[in-house]
Amino acid sequence: MTFGTSSLDFSILPFTEGVNPPVTKPNPAFLTDITEQGMRNLLDRFYMGLYESPIKEIFPQDKEAMKIAGQHSADFFIQICGGPAYFNQNRGAPQMRGRHAPFRITPNARLHWLVTFEEALQPIIKNKLSSEENIQSFWNYLNVFSQWMVNSKD
Ligand code: HEM
Numbered sequence: 001m002t003f004g005t006s007s008l009d010f011s012i013l014p015f016t017e018g019v020n021p022p023v024t025k026p027n028p029a030f031l032t033d034i035t036e037q038g039m040r041n042l043l044d045r046f047y048m049g050l051y052e053s054p055i056k057e058i059f060p061q062d063k064e065a066m067k068i069a070g071q072h073s074a075d076f077f078i079q080i081c082g083g084p085a086y087f088n089q090n091r092g093a094p095q096m097r098g099r100h101a102p103f104r105i106t107p108n109a110r111l112h113w114l115v116t117f118e119e120a121l122q123p124i125i126k127n128k129l130s131s132e133e134n135i136q137s138f139w140n141y142l143n144v145f146s147q148w149m150v151n152s153k154d
Pocket of ligand 1: 058059069070072073091096103105142145146
């Protein structure tokens, strides 16, 4: 029997206060591989995961509102992966740090956010919908840029 080997690395970079490390956009091939609908499904899974996560309090409390929030987020991720500028069209300039400012985002909340995203990525990995290289590039983006969103010590 042979077992597949994976080179995916989902380790989480430590958060360092006051440091916004340089961000590299995800490889656009990730979007090409999974398609726009695949990105929408990914963000739907992610937001449904957040809805039941230890950080659910900072998100909309209503399931339908969460579905809508997930699709705003999908608009953003499609755009950041080189697809159509849906987020700019629907929500305006990203200004992500500013948009997150009303929410208390601690280093620990970032960890839960990333772990929930890792769970949402699993069907893409299991069904080999994208290459490990492209999935890694998407994860690296989340890992680094999520550090920028932390705005509260605890
Ligand atoms: C790679 C890092 C992140 C990206 C790209 C990102 C992206 C987004 C986007 C696109 C929105 C929707 C904004 C809008 O429609 O106006 C959003 C909202 C939000 N994000 Fe993030 N986010 C990131 C990290 C985080 C982290 C680490 C947390 C908390 C642990 C967080 C919590 C929230 C909350 C509470 C909202 C408002 C509810 C919602 O509309 O979803 N985000 N984020």
